[in-house]
Amino acid sequence: MAGLAGRFARRWCSGLLGSPLQVPALGLHVLGPAMLASQKDFNNAVSQVKLLKEDPGNEVKLKLYALYKQATEGPCNVPKPGMLDFINKTKWDAWNALGSLSKEAARQNYVDLVSRLSASSESPSPEAPAADRKQPESDSLVVTSEDGITTIRLNRPAKKNALTTQMYHDIIAALQAASKDESAITVLTGSGDYYCSGNDLTNFTHLPAGGLEEMARSAAALLRDFVNCFIDFPKPLVAVVNGPAVGISVTILGLFDVVYATDRASFHTPFSHLGQSPEGCSSYTFPKIMGSSKAAEMLLFGKKLTAQEACAQGLVTEVFPDGTFQKEVWARLKAYSKLPPNAMRISKQIIRNREKEKLHAVNAEESSVLRERWQSDECMNAIASFLSRKAKL
Numbered sequence: 001m002a003g004l005a006g007r008f009a010r011r012w013c014s015g016l017l018g019s020p021l022q023v024p025a026l027g028l029h030v031l032g033p034a035m036l037a038s039q040k041d042f043n044n045a046v047s048q049v050k051l052l053k054e055d056p057g058n059e060v061k062l063k064l065y066a067l068y069k070q071a072t073e074g075p076c077n078v079p080k081p082g083m084l085d086f087i088n089k090t091k092w093d094a095w096n097a098l099g100s101l102s103k104e105a106a107r108q109n110y111v112d113l114v115s116r117l118s119a120s121s122e123s124p125s126p127e128a129p130a131a132d133r134k135q136p137e138s139d140s141l142v143v144t145s146e147d148g149i150t151t152i153r154l155n156r157p158a159k160k161n162a163l164t165t166q167m168y169h170d171i172i173a174a175l176q177a178a179s180k181d182e183s184a185i186t187v188l189t190g191s192g193d194y195y196c197s198g199n200d201l202t203n204f205t206h207l208p209a210g211g212l213e214e215m216a217r218s219a220a221a222l223l224r225d226f227v228n229c230f231i232d233f234p235k236p237l238v239a240v241v242n243g244p245a246v247g248i249s250v251t252i253l254g255l256f257d258v259v260y261a262t263d264r265a266s267f268h269t270p271f272s273h274l275g276q277s278p279e280g281c282s283s284y285t286f287p288k289i290m291g292s293s294k295a296a297e298m299l300l301f302g303k304k305l306t307a308q309e310a311c312a313q314g315l316v317t318e319v320f321p322d323g324t325f326q327k328e329v330w331a332r333l334k335a336y337s338k339l340p341p342n343a344m345r346i347s348k349q350i351i352r353n354r355e356k357e358k359l360h361a362v363n364a365e366e367s368s369v370l371r372e373r374w375q376s377d378e379c380m381n382a383i384a385s386f387l388s389r390k391a392k393l
């Protein structure tokens with residue numbers, strides 16, 4: 001069995017790292033979010049992969065492979081390999097999971113990933129903008145900082161950027177670091193075709209020694225800490241919603257200062273379907289933003305809004321055509337990031353501070369109600385249904 005696994009791993013490595021592009025090895029730029037990687041940056045990154053000192057492991061090589069194919073050939077356009085062709089099927093799955101991600105975005109994600117791999121295998125360089133930042137524990141979150149913008153990118157496209165327990169912790173750490181760094185603006189966005197599919201429902205399957213009750217207690221504590229970071233975040237916080245958004249990724253939008261969305265995005269809070277109840281302060285912010293009956297349709301009945309509807313309700317600031325979304329949004333954010341940072345901080349304080357106490361109280365109440373909900377049969381059955389593939393939203 002070990003021999004088979006070893007052979008599998010060796011074939012895997014040679015298949016994934018060999019790339020058809022042969023270009024001279026050049027220094028790798030550390031790219032930030034505010035500009036899209038050029039073809040030259042991409043070619044450099046392709047060369048750089050071959051020079052990595054450490055083997056990045058099969059999961060990362062699979063990501064590199066999928067992003068490379070998407071960047072050079074576009075969305076997966078070849079037939080799915082047969083069930084027994086394990087290696088090619090796994091590679092096909094990874095490529096196919098990137099959905100309609102544009103070639104440009106794939107190129108940028110590839111360059112970002114290589115940049116992180118290079119940085120972690122070398123000593124920090126003074127030019128690296130985020131060199132002194134503690135990097136997230138898992139590569140499901142990518143944090144970059146450039147041109148006055150710190151970007152926190154959910155990077156689990158194969159799972160529609162569902163939030164694992166580790167990702168909640170990493171986002172908390174990233175927000176705490178961003179609140180103190182040099183950047184003027186902080187952005188949350190996603191990789192791939194989804195913004196975020198909400199809480200990873202498998203989080204609830206890892207029962208601790210204390211059983212269901214202990215799991216619900218620690219989940220409520222984590223939720224409360226997570227949402228508190230958004231309530232207290234001192235700088236302009238912008239969501240760049242690159243695709244559909246579900247659950248907690250939607251509810252916390254009420255705590256952002258600006259929300260830009262592609263016209264492919266949708267906004268879905270299916271709490272009743274899941275036997276759960278609202279969080280992220282949405283029980284307070286949504287009625288305030290859109291009025292109580294529109295909020296009730298979303299939070300009680302799980303009505304899914306299109307990007308245009310969410311914009312009309314005031315949850316989204318502006319909607320952009322998907323084809324020009326990244327270019328237009330980052331150009332705008334780059335311009336805003338040049339505004340005096342202290343003025344923006346102080347203005348945010350004036351706008352938000354009088355609400356903070358209320359928001360903390362709402363967060364505490366929502367977390368405590370959910371602690372009970374997570375122990376209910378309604379919730380257990382809904383999660384079991386999703387995990388056994390009987391239910392999808």
Ligand SMILES: CCCCCCCCCC/C=C\CC(=O)SCCNC(=O)CCNC(=O)[C@H](O)C(C)(C)COP(=O)(O)OP(=O)(O)OC[C@H]1O[C@@H](n2cnc3c(N)ncnc32)[C@H](O)[C@@H]1OP(=O)(O)O
Pocket residue numbers: 158159160162163165168197198199200201202203204215218219220222223246247248249270271274276279386391392393
């Ligand atoms: C101690 C524990 C601490 C836990 C921390 C607690 C804090 C939690 C606080 C918040 C609680 C709840 C708020 C919410 O967010 S509720 C919303 C939860 N989300 C969902 O219910 C979405 C479920 N997903 C879907 O319905 C569909 O996947 C989709 C999003 C509509 C996309 O459908 P699709 O057909 O386009 O793609 P699909 O093949 O289904 O997905 C690709 C793979 O991704 C996996 N996946 C997607 N979303 C999730 C998810 N939320 N959780 C887990 N896995 C997800 C999906 O299973 C596929 O995987 P695979 O390829 O089959 O392996």
